Amino acid sequence: MHTKIILKVLGILLMVFSLTLIPPFIISLIYHDGGSSDFAFSGLGLFSLGLLLWLPNRRERHDLKIRDGFLIVVMFWTVLGFAGAIPMYFASNIYISLTDAIFESFSGLTTTGATVINGLDALPHSMLWYRQQLQWLGGMGIIVLAVAILPMLGIGGMQLYRAEMPGPMKDTKLAPRISETAKALWYIYLGLTLACALGYWLAGMDWFDAFAHSFSTVAIGGFSTHDASIGHFDSVEIELIAMVFMFLAGINFALHFSAFRNLSARPYFGDPEFKIYALLIVIGILISSGYLLYREVYLSWEDALRYGAFQTVSIATTTGFANTDFTVWPAFVPVMLIMMTFIGGSAGSTAGGMKVIRFILLAKQGSREIRRLLHPNALMPVKLHGKAIPDRVIAAVWGFFSLYVVSFIIIMLLLMALGLDQITAFSTVAATINNLGPALGQASANYQSLSDPAKWILTFAMLLGRLEIFTLLVLFTASFWRK
Template identity: 70%
Template sequence: MHSKIILKVIGLLLMLFSLTLVPPIIIALIYGDGALTAFATVMGGVLMLGLLLWLPVRDYKQDLKIRDGFFVVVMFWVVLGLVGALPFYIEKEVPLSLTDAIFESFSGLTTTGATVLTGLDELPHAILWYRQQLQWLGGMGIIVLAVAVLPMLGVGGMQLYRAETPGPIKDSKIAPRISETAKALWFIYLGLTVNCAIAYWLAGMNWFDAFSHSFSTVAIGGFSTHDASIGYYDSFQIELVAVFFMFLAGVNFALHFSAFRNLNTNAYLSDPEFKVYATILITITLIVSAFLYLHNVYLDWSDAIRYGLFQTVSIATTTGFANADFAAWPGFLPVLLIFVSFIGGSAGSTAGGMKVIRFLLLSKQVLREIQGLLHPNAIMPVKLSGRSIPEKVMMAVWGFLAVYVFTFTVIMLVVMALGVDQITAFSAVAAMMNNLGPGLGAVSSNYASLSDPVKWVLTFAMLLGRLEIFTLLVLFTAAFWRK
């Protein structure tokens, strides 16, 4: 690997990250909540560290190779996750241990939304803003990662972006160069965020909460400035805003760009992944709402639909907002919603999970295998929008599923071996790998009760899920480190 160019990239990342601490500092000055010293100290330290890494290699020029790409992507999240924990650890009004601070930071950057904090309503405004901002920055990182970086690395079927087929599985060349692609994505991402904030404000939030929740909504993160999450407001208008923008954030951002550029919705209507994504959300919403009404959880149809819709979209898109305690719902509903989060949102979105496009291709592959039993000599390629999907891509998708299930099982067994009960272990690992946040059992509200070893395992799980598994696991192979 080219260590100098890697140090140069990491140094630049740290310097850029230090600049993102300016908004929390401004918030601390506005509200005078005492968090100014912590953020100013961290900003100066991170800026200095970035300079020390960057200055000795600032004139070094070298193209990143595939191996360098994997390492830089992983280091991007690991370094920023560790550095991002510093304000939580230093600020005295946030009673977090080092483990809890790192867990909270990684949860924010990976847009998982699992928290160890309680008493959010009493925390300094600067800390609350910083939590939300971490998710927003992580969400943008995910978009660039998914659309501009992972396709080149060929990770777990993400080379779908390079195939000559329409929609999310084509080479999403929003712009011919990665830098131009990133700029276009930033434009769409920022536009959605601002519009979401305005909509929240018009629906009744104050400006601080409106922007804070727009960060976590568009990033599909789920952090809130209140312990009761969106349920704090008990407002149907605010919930509708959240549902609308959670839905949009779970769509491939390349489709948003195409629709904006052409000023029509044909990009959505002709995209197979979008149609399956919308169908899943509508179907699960109807099932959940009907069950809630028929089992008298809510005595009015409108309430059943209100809470069923919100929680379905929130969990299915892996956002994790709450307007009700879905873990306490009767029957199979809590487990159903957790299982839906395994599918997640669209590829090229801020959502977690395995992604709808993989689910769609796996479904088509299953149908092909069944048809092959009836016609053993027939050649039946998997097609999407009339175009054949290369077998290499199908093998990568199957490989991703196999590794996902195997890794999930191993991590869940490790968590159980550390003393966590089965329901909590299952839902916690699912919530981490799918970047969902809330779980069942002991983690239905927060993760504070878990032991430090469990939190470290879950931190690894959320990073694993965010980096599409292979990107992280490849670093643990001997072949990666051979010259």
């Protein structure tokens, strides 16, 4: 393990992150909300810390090994989560406890969207922008952004990319070089963000809200600048734009790249994961809207479809926006929507959950085992898109699923041991480990009322979900540290 290289990379990434405090600093100056000095000092402090890590190790030149990649990803997300809390905790124009600042920071960077802040409408503009920006940076992973410049510094980035990108198809690259892959991902990400902001602005948002909400829409984060979320605007046009971009952000970005490069929609319709992803959302919309109409929650099919469709897309893609309080609906719909987050979006997207591709492979493997009962000696490979899936991939998916279930149960039991009721414990774990945000029970409004120990446990669950279980838990094995 190359300790000096790891420290060098962390130093570079901290210095890069410190530069992201410039936009909220500028926003503070524009709106005169008194937060400019807080962001200035926080940025200088983080840059200085990064410089101290980088300077002694700047001449180190080694390729990153697999262990180095995993360690850097986990260390940086952890360090960055704590670093991101600094401007919130030391803000002179708001008060927030240390635990709440760390929770909010991790929630933003992991694109979870669970908040502990009351009164968002009264929050300073610079802090509102900062929260949204945290989600945007975390959406595709600030590490993937840094990978684009690491080769210029003499550091190979393939191990970082493989440790950071979600889903089982981690070796698939959009371009021959990893730096070109990272750039391609961010060009697509930036393009979607700008298009979303323009759509929001044309639909009636001011420029601040348009950009702020585009950050959390494309990142599938769910943070908003208003307590009522998207419902604050009470606009069908804005809700439609949000639905379109939430849906797009939940698709594998490799498909966006292929579609843009070929100027054709064929890559989408030829992809089995996209087909199931779209089908699940359509089925969810029909069930939720139909049930709301059947139970007379809404008396017209237009209202039932409007609210049912929006909440289905928002929750199923693990975004977490709201155009109404869905927690007061008949229990079947909120629980069904939260259950959909266990599947989440596509691999290679900004969505959370276990990912659609894993759901497909688990279903196919289950079907194969049933057929094997009738034909025990037959060779039955699991196929996807006409190609046989290696047994190693199937084993990895089952390993992920088992670790996911065990982690979920342990975290839920810990929360119940702290006094949370079953509904609150279940929904908060689902909302954090799937990077969703909104929960039921005691956390239906926000997470402020939860105890500090519960918030620390849920912060760990956010990180566990963002790094997709394996990347984090591998550090807890003896073999990882064994030479």
